[in-house]
Every structure is written in structure tokens, then in C-alpha cells.
Amino acid sequence: MINICITSRLSCLPIVIAHKKGYFEEFDTDVTLHVITHHKAILALLEAGRIEAGEIPSIAYLQESFLKKSKLKRVYKGLMLYRSPMSFYSRFRFRQEDISRNKGYFIPVPHYNSVERLLAEKFLEEYAPKTPIKVRFMDTPSFLEEKEFLKPSCLGIASDQLLSPFLKNYHDFKDDVNLPLINTEEFLPSTLLAFSGECIQKMGRDASGVLLAVKKAIDFINESSLNANSKGWDDLNLSQYFPHLRTADLKNLIFSNPLIKRGVYSYDGNSDNLAPLLKDSYFRVIRRVLDADAIRPLLDFSEILESLEPKKLFDVRKLSSFQEGGAKQQHTPSLINYRKLNAVRHLIVDLNSVALDILQGKFQSRLNTDETLLLDNRVKVLVNAMIDSFNATLELQREEIAELENLISILEIKLDRSAVDLQYSEEKYRYLFEFSREAIALVDADTGNILEGNHQFRNLTGYTRGDLTKLTIEDIIISEQIAPQLKFGTDLSQDTMLSLPDIDILLKDGSTIGVDLSFASILLSPKKRYQVQFRPNLDRKEQERLQHEFISNVSHELRSPMTNIRGYLEFFKTDTALPYTTEHKNMLEVIDKNAKRLSFLIENMLKLTTSREKDEKDDVVEIFDPVPVIEDVIHMNSHLAKGKSIEWELSLKKGLFIRGIRFEFSQIVTNLYVNALKYTLKGKVSIILSENANHIDLTVKDTGIGIDPNFKNQIFDRFFRIPSADNKRIGGTGLGLSIVKSLVEKMGGEIFVESKLGEGSTFRVVIPKVVTSS
Template sequence: MINLCITSRISSLPIVIAHLKGYFSEYETNVSIQSITHHKAILALLEAGRIEAGEIPSIAYLHECFLKKSRIKRIYKGIPLYRSPLSYYSRFRFQASDLSRSKGYFIPVPHFHSVERLLAEKFLEDYAPKNPVKVRFMDTPSFLEEKEFLRPGCLGLASDPLLSPFLKNYHDFRDEEASPLLNSSGFIPSTLLAFSGDCILKMGRQVSGVLLAIKKAIDFINEASLSSNPKVWDDLNLHQYYPHLRTSDVKNIIFANPLVQKGVFSYEVNTDTLSPLLKDNYFRVIRRIMTPDTIRPLLNFEEILEALAPKKLFDVRKLSSFQSGGAKEQHAPSLINYRKLNAIRHLIVDVNSVALDVLQGNFQSRLNTEENLLLDNRVKVIINAMIDSFNSTFAMQKEEIAELENLISILEIKLDRSAVDLQYSEEKYRYLFEFSREAIALVDADTGNILEANHQFRHLTGYTRADLTKLTIEDIIIGEQISSQINFNQDNTQDTMLSLPDVNILLKDGSTIGVDLSFASILLSPRKRYQVQFRPNSERKEQERLQHEFISNVSHELRSPMTNIRGYLEFFKSDKTLPYNAEHLNMLEVIDKNAKRLNFLIENMLKLTTSREKEREDEVVEFFDPVPIIEDVIHMNSHLAKGKTLEWDISLKKGLLIKGIRFEFSQIVTNLYINALKYTFKGKISVTLISLPNSMELTVSDTGIGIDANYKNQIFDRFFRIPSTDNRKIGGTGLGLSIVKSLVEKMGGEIYVESKLGEGSTFKVSLPLASISS
């Protein structure tokens, strides 16, 4: 088993692809992938022999080549992984004069020995040669890179948009700076795959399998990036290796990316691109200068690539690259002063061992303690306690993560069910829309374009779906009947409910048809739509004509006998010679009241059927005080309150003048007052008349049964009666309030109603005041 460690940077993609595509198994190599946050940890594990292979920065490998180490502790190069078109980015465009020597800056880098650190250092030297600034390079894991970049003290970042996708939103000095360092078209070798000395000594053939698999993965990436088919990435779950990237679908970042198409993933390395960065570069640990001539053989992979060309397993130990690793001239690093104390030295070795165990995921590793009071044992006890504390925190977090994962699974199941239900609901309502018996069209509220129409609409108008895509609602409506009601391409945030009767629409064959329109606003997606219903009105008009004709005939037929009844009744009441007793007089009174009631109903029905032209000929408009008429109506209909426990509150302001017909005003008052008496069994009835600026307000209120809010807008319709038990007992025709509204509007006024079920109703009539001069 070869344990291979990578970071969560996209530079490790060839290793991930080789693992996910099963290339390691093709070459008879068993590999496990472990993700570690930082290159430093990978280097430490490689040197200690805890892992067999890992992704490391190219400059860190060069640094290791100049150090004197044993073959077991030495790190050996394998194959290049990523080469970067580096540039320098910042949150803003700063000038060299903006940098202050008294202020400390920092720059995040993936590793202190990395091409990113070298480029940032060289860029600042070239950009501000006369104004050197204090810069601290901070080793930063990839998932913290953006957070550190946005901190105020960060001077910038050296990287590319593929390794750090968020950089595309910030300033790139390559666009404005004429520096040869940034304008170079070459790719700088960034990371490579390296092996530990212990792995090379023991697993020669398996190492060649790893190299062959990764070489095949690089070829796959380059071929897939040139393909226009993104399905080649569908079977790869890349997000688990790169969770810090903003999008959950990492393939969107990689697929058809210009940098990938140019070959940032390649096993070909041009070491000359490192020359501008390594020139005069001083590594303080080894106290030597790296020149292009000294590093060129260290990054020469030709021997390894030639051995991989046959695509067969072989023993890599036969290659000179794996026999004597490192530079020709090597140097001893500065030694650590252990103070020649065995206890301290053992403590350091033990702590280092535990730290490496933790890096590999063995969180149960502990320091050995003895039952004595030596200083190193006290430190071990404290370190063990600290590790136990960390482990308990990790265990709690794992439990919370497990609970969240279970919750997410449940939510995903519910979401899937909701998606299925939503799809079923959409199909059901689309079916209802398409095959509705009403002709319906959906109209864009901004433009008036017809978006969709159902089968009944297409059958009614003759238009096809292709025809409707070229039409607006105003194209098929004759005249300007809706232009004043609905304004397209204006503020449509308010809901709209609109009915337009007797509208003519244009059919496809050029003919017209009369319809009743009904507009209702609905919200589909983020935009507003109108649902428009088209109802042919020929049948309705014929029914209204027959109804009015019937009412007119019945009214005229009833008027003649009623005239005779009223005449003979007046004769009997006025004849003093007839011997009436009290009971006879009471009967005559009852007959008279019912005859008046029937006459009132007949007059109401005739009012509905009388033509407007004839009304204008017969009506006599005059100026009058409404108070006498109101008082007369109250007096004439007071008999309806007999047997009820009622109180009256009458407050009428005299001296007001209105313009109109006395009889029509008396009908308004009579209908409102009679309704108050009919629907109030006990309580109070109020009739008030007040003056307002330029108008008078008549209010008739009661404490009766009230009106259900669901029927509040229908009570003024002809023949409408609220469906209730009380209404059926009381009786009526449903014409009174309809006549009231039409007469009030004829006099230039308005009527309002306020009511609450079980508490009573209040009707307010506002009519304009008039003067004799007018």
C-alpha cells in the first residue's frame, strides 16, 4: 500500500483523477489518498517515512536537494503535476509611493519555499526598488487563502485564477504592469509528486505504477479540456477533494478552462522559466545561491519520462534519478542545540512522533509518562491532557456533523419528494389550464405580449400557437378599451383585478366577436403576468334581453289590476255610509299597506326595464331639501317596526340643497330604511344627515344581522340575495340595493357599506350639494 498525501489545491487534480478513474489499479498498484491542509506537513511526513508519496512545491524540493541527508530521509522527485502562469493580484491598484516602510505587510503563500513566494518577493523588488517595504510571508492553507487575502494588512497574492478562483474579481498587475517578470508567456513549474527514501528502497515497481497512472491522468485532463462534452466529468466526485471552492460543482471550474486547455497540467518542465525568480535568490538555511545551471539537472525528468513511455511496470531503482538524489554539492543545515540533555532530546523526539501520528489521523497517539516528577514527564502529562481536550472537542464536532448529515439526508429526501410533487402539480395545473372550458390567455404585464393560450382560446379565435407569439393583447382587442384600465410597461407591483364587459375582439379570419374580459394578476417566476379570461357574451345578452322583456311584461300586466285594486280600496275607505267596525278598518289598513308594497315592487321592476332615453324625457330635475323626503319615508314605513324592540336615532340637518328627482331620492332612502327595518329585530336604527365640504352624507345604520364579508361586493348586483336562513324567512327580490346604487351614481354620488356579521350594517350615501344659482 502506498499512502499518498495531497493538498486541497487544484494542483493535485492529476492524482485525484488517477484515483477516481482507477488508473492505479490498472497498473497493479494499491494507493490510498489522504488530504492534508498544508505542504509543510507533507514534507515532514515524507522525511519521517510516515507516508510514501506526496504533492510538494518544486522550490521546496530544490531546497531539499541541497541538504545533506541519508537515503531514507531524502525526498525523491517523481513527475511534475502543475505549472502555473503566475501573476500578482491585489484588492486595489496601489502605487509604489503608497507603500510605507513604517508599516508591516504580509502576503499569504502556500509554502515558504514555493514559486508563489519567489514571484511575490521578486515583483515587489522590481515594482518598488527605491522603496523597500517590510513584508512577512505567511504559510496559508488553501481554504484560508481568500480570508487572509481580504484582511487589511495583506499586500496581495501571487497565484493564478485556476488555483485561486476568487482572484478573477480583483486587480491583476499583469494587465497594467510592463514588468518582464509578469508578462512572460512561460509556465513556471509549481508542484511535483515526490517519494520518500524508504518507499524508493522498498517499492520500486509500485512507484513506477504510480507514475504511469498519474501520467495517464494528465493526458486525460488535457484531452477532456479540449472536448466540448462535459459528461466526461460526470462520474467524478471532485468536490470531496476541493470543498473550499465556492461552487459545489468543481467541474464547472475545470471544464473548458482556458488555462487547462493551454496545458497547466503537464509532465513537461521548462526550468528556464524559474531563472528570473531564482536569480540572486539566497536560501539562508543552506547559505547558498541557487543558479539556473545548478537547478537545471535537479528538475530534469527526461530519464523518468523515457522509462514511462512503454507504459509498463519497471523497477525505478535502476534509474539514476532514484539512486543518488540531490545536488552534486550538498550542505549540512544548522544544527539544533539540544543542550546535551537526554530528557529534553527524548521529549522532542516523542513530541515529533505524536505530531506526525496526528497528521496521519491517529488522534489516539499519546506520550509515554513515568511515575516520577521529572520536568519532561510533567510536560508530557500536560501535552497528553491537551490532546485529550482536543479529541473530546473533535468527538463532539463529529457527533454534530453526523447529526447534520442525517438531517441533510432527511431534507434531501423531502426535497426529492417535493420536486416530484411539484412536477406532478405543474403537470396537473397545466392540464387544467390547457383543457379548461374557459378561454384563457397568459399576458406579460410589462409588454402586453401573449405568452400562452389554452385550447379553448385558440378554438374561439382561430389563432395558432405560432400566431400568438407575434401578438399582444392590445392587437386583438378592438378600440382602446383596456388602455385606460391597464398600463403595460409601467409599475406593475400592485395586484390587478379587472372586469371589462362587452368588449369586441378580432379573430384570425378578420371577423369580430363580443366577449366579457376578466383580468387577474398572478406572479410566475420573478415577473408579473395577467391571466385573461374571454367569455362570449351573446348568450348573456340574450338572457338579459329575455329577462328584461319578461319583467317588463309582468310589471305592465300587474300594474293594471293594481290600479283597480287601489281605486276600489280608496272608494271603500272614503265611503262614510258603510257600517265599518274596528276589525273592518284594521283589515282595510292591512290591504292598503300590502297594496302599497306591491305597487312599490312593481315600480322597482319597471325602473330596471325602462329605457334611459324615455327616463330623460319624463324626469323633472329640481333643487330640493332632502330632509322632508327622509322624514316622510320614515313616517310612511314605521308600521314595519311593529312587534320589534327598536330604538331610533334621527339626526337630520335642514337647509341643504341637492339636485335631482324627488321620487328617485325617495327610492334611495326607502330601500335603505326598509332594509334596516327588515334585518333588525332588536336594537337601534340610526338615520343621520350631515354636511361636508361640497357634499352631504346620508347614513343609515342598524344593529341587525349584518352582512357576511364574502358577499360584501355582491350585494349591489341585480337579483342577488345572501344565501342564509334569515334571508329566506324575510323574503325579497334582490333589487333594492341595485336600484339604490344606480340612482346614487345617476345623481353624481357614491355609496359605501360597512358591516360585520352579527353586529349590524352601515350604509353611507354621499351626494354633491347644489345651489340655486347652479
């Protein structure tokens, strides 16, 4: 069994790919992967022989190679994993003079002995050579990197946008600073795969299997980056190894990054690129300068790569790279000072052993204690107490996790029940759809294809189920207004409701039939559909014809007697010889108002009939100023406001001209103005005529009872009146707004309404403006 430890940085992607793709098993190697937060822990486990292999920084490997250690405690290089085109990033573009000498800064790095730390150190020396900067390098796990980077005292970070994707939103000094250190196109050896001494001594053939699998994984990554349609990633779930990355789809992040195509994943590394960083630098433990000639053989992978070329297992111990295992010249650590006291030395060894156990998940490991009160025993007791407290907290978290798992199980059961209920609902819906009395068809909102038609629809049109699958809704509707209004394939985020009366549809036998269409948008699965209802309109047209014929006859029959009534009434009002008392005059006034109201209703019904029949022989179309017409309407109907506390606001711009019939325009104004007076007991009524680009806006606004939003779309229907106590008290026929809408559309305009229940209504009529030559 080969235990390999990695961090959650993308630099270890080849090892993860080899594990996920089964390359280790392909080379008869049994491997387990463990994710550890920090490179320091991996180095400690390698040195102690607790793991067989791991991902470590290249610079940390160089330091290990120069230390005097036995072969069992040495760290042996395997393959290069990642090469970085590193740059320096910050939250802002700071200049040399912006840096305070008295302020302390810090820079996050994955390991103190890493390429990132060396580059950040050299960058600050070259960018601000005359300004000594107090900088502390902080070893930071990858999942805390962004959090530390955003702290105010963080000066910046040395990395690239693949290892740290969040950096694409911040300042890259490579864009505006001319420093050879960061403007070079060369890649710096970042991390490599290393083996422990015990693994090399005891598991030589298994180590070669690991090398072959990782090399194959690197080849797979580089080949996939050149082929955007590669399907080799479809079966991989990488999120468990890189949970800190914000990108939802890790594969998209990898494919979209140009660094992959440039070959950042490579099993070979050029150590000469490190020379500018290692110049005049020494490590804090060995206190030695590392020049290019000293490190070149340590990062030379040519012998290992040549031995891997046959792609067969072999004993790596036969290679000189695994026989020497370090630099030719070894150095004694100068800062490690072991105490001579046996008790302290044993305590350190025991603590180190327990720490390594915990790193490997053995949380029950403890220090051996006795009954003495010696200092080392006290420390052991305190350490054991600390571990017990840690385990108690961990146990509580495990219990919480168990409760969450139980809750998830319950939710899964409920989800299964919901799925069953959903299936029952779908079957019920399908039954209601198929045997509905209405002819209904389902249409794809993207393409307009007919997906399905129920039994009534198939009987109406004569099409079979097989015929419908080959048709679109536009194939059977004889009209050019369907596609522009529905906008198939666009604007799918909004709901659509559309009614189209008097549409002819094509039947299977070639004949046509008139229907009324009703479109309603519905959402089935992730796609939008239209539910279309087809209602034959022959009976409706016949009913409307009889209804309008009746209204026309009644209106004409009422018109003659009303003319006589108003004529005699006017005679009585103007005859000064008659001895009228005040009471008589009031009675005549009431008769006159009701006669006018009755005449107005008769004219509305007649206008409805003539509009329906399009009888315009006596109408004269002319260009006129609407202001005099509006003023006449206001003067003739102002008596309706008597006894009410109503204020008027008139704002009529003169000199504007429209095209139409004066009487029809007066009907528009009259109906809107009379409605405003009727439904406003107290408050304010406004009539505004204004100019807007190529249109004229007529606005009639009141502070009356308002319109119930449930009936807002029905107020322009003929004979419709909102069912309420106020409407019953006020009275009316429900024809006014219907006449207004038809007359406005006849003039080429539009009408809009805004209303709040209890606050009032605003009707706005938009009519094309006519430009006259003076």
C-alpha cells in the same frame, strides 16, 4: 496501497482527476487520497515515510534535494503538476512612496520555500529598490488565503487567478508595471508530484502506475480544455477536494479560465525560468546559492517521460532519477542544532511520531509517561492532556454531527411524506382540471403551445388530445391582440392576469364561436404556464342586450316627467307673488337637489345606453379648452359639499386643447368630482389640470374613505358597488366610473387609480393634447 496527500489548491487537479476517472485502477494501482491543509505537513509525512506520495512546491523539493539524507528519507521527483503565469496582486495600486518604512507588512504564501514567496520577494526588490520594506511571509492554507489577503497589513499576494479565483476583482501589477519579472509570458514551475524514499525502495511498480495515471489525467485536462462540449466532466464531483472555492460549479470555473488552454497543467517543467528568482537567493536551512546549472538536472523530467511513453508498468528503481534522488553536491543544514541530552532527543522523536500520527487521523496516539517529575515527563503529561482536550472537543463535535445526521434523516422522512402528499395533490388537481365545468386549456408561456385541454374544452372545440399537441393558442384564437399582450417567451418573471371579452375562436370543423377568455399565469415545475378559460358569451350578450334595452326604455320614460317636474319647480321658485316662508324655501331647495340628482342618474343611464349602442348621430366632435368645462361642473355641483368641512384645491392650466365632445368630457369630470364629494366627509378635494409631453393630465384627488384593494380591479365594471356600510348609506348605481372609463377610452386616453383604504383616492385621466396653430 499508495497514500497520496494533496492540498485543496487547484494545482493538484491532475491527481484528483486521475482518482475520479479511475486511471489508477486502470494501471493496477490501489490509491487513496487525503486532503491536508498545508504543504509543510505533506513534506513531513513524506520524509517520515508515513505516506507514499504527495503534492509539494517545486522550490521546497529543490531544498530537500540539497540536504544530506539517506535514500529512505529523500524526496524523489515524479512529474510536474502545475506551472503558473504568476503576477503580484494587491487590494489597491500602491506606489513606492506609499509604503511606510516603519510599518510591518505580511504576504500570504502557500509555503515559505515556494515560487510564490520568491516572486513576491523579487517583485518588491525591483519595484521599490531604494525602499527597504519590512515584510513577513506567512505560510497560509488555501482556504484562509482570501481572509488573510483582505487584512489591512497585507501588502499583496503572488499567485494567479486560477489558484486564487478571488484575485480577478483586485489590482494586477502586470497591467501597469513594466517589470520583466512579471511581464514575461513564461510559466514558473509551481508544484510537482513527489515520492517518499520508502515508496521508491519498496513499491517501484506501483509508483510507475501513479505516474502513468497522473500523466493521462493531465492529457485529459488539456484535451477537454480545447473541446467546450466535452462530456468527460459530467460524472465528476470535485467539490469534496476543493470546498473553499466560492464558485458553485467548479467545472465552469475550470472551463472558463483561459489558463487551462495555455497549458498550466503540464508533466514537464522548464527550470531555467527559475533563474531570475534564484539569483542572489539562498535557503535559510542550507544557506547556499542555487544557480541555474545546479538546479537544471533536478527539474529534468525527460528520462521519466520517455520511460512512461509505452504506457506500461515498470520498476522505477531502474531509472537514474530514482537511484540518485538528489543533488550531486549535498549540504549539511546549518541551523538544525540537535541537543546532546538523550531525554530531550527522545522527547523530540516521540513528539514527532505523535504529530505524524495525528496528521494521519490516529487521534488516540499518546506519549509514554512514568511517575517521575523530570522535565521531559512533565512535557509529555501536558502534551497528553492537550491531546485529550482536543479529542474531547472532537467527540462533542462528532455527537453534534450525529444529531444533525438524525435530524437530516427525519427531514428526509418528512420530505418523502411531502412527496407522497404532492403526488396526491397532483392527481387531485388533474381530476379537478379534467372534469371542471369550465373549458380550460394549459398553454406554454415560452412558445404558446397548447399542452393540454380538459374534457369541457375538447367538447367545446371538437379537438382531440392528439390535435391539441400540434396547435398553439394563436392557431385557434382569431385575433391579433393575444401575442402582444401575453408576450410569449419574454417577461416570464412577472405574473400575468388578462381578460379578453368577445373573442372568436376557431373550432375543428372550421366554424367559429364567440367566447370570453381569461388568462392566469401558474408555475408548474421550473416553467411558467398559462391557464386559459373559455366561456361562451352568447348568453351573456343576450342578457346585456335585454338589460340595456330595459334601461333605455326606463330612462326615456322617466325623462319626460322629470322635465315637467323641474319646469314647475323652477316656476314655483321664481314666483315672488307666492307667500313662502323660510321653511317652504328649504323644502323647495331639498326638492330641487333631489330632482337634480334624479336627472343626473337618468342622464347616466341614457349615456350608458347610447355609449353601448354607439349612437353618436347628435354628438359634435370639436377642439376645445377643458378649463371652462371643469369650472362649470364645479359650479353646478358645489351644493353637494354643503354641511361638510372640505377644502378645495384648484390648479387648472389654461390654453390647453383636447379633441372630443364637450358633454362627454363634462360627464367624465362630473362623475369623478361628484364621487370625490360624496365619499369625502371632511378633508380636501383637489382638481389639477396639467400638461405632460403630448398629453393632458386631469387629476381628481380626495381624502375620503378610499377603496378596498380587494375590489380595485372591479370599480370600473357596470353596476358594481363595493359592499360596505358607507356605500349603502351614500347610495348610487355603480355606473359612474364605468361611464368614465368608456368615455376616456373613446377620447383615446387612459384612466389610472391609486387609493389607500381610509386615506383617500386619486384618479388620473390622461388625454392626448391637440396642438393648435395660433
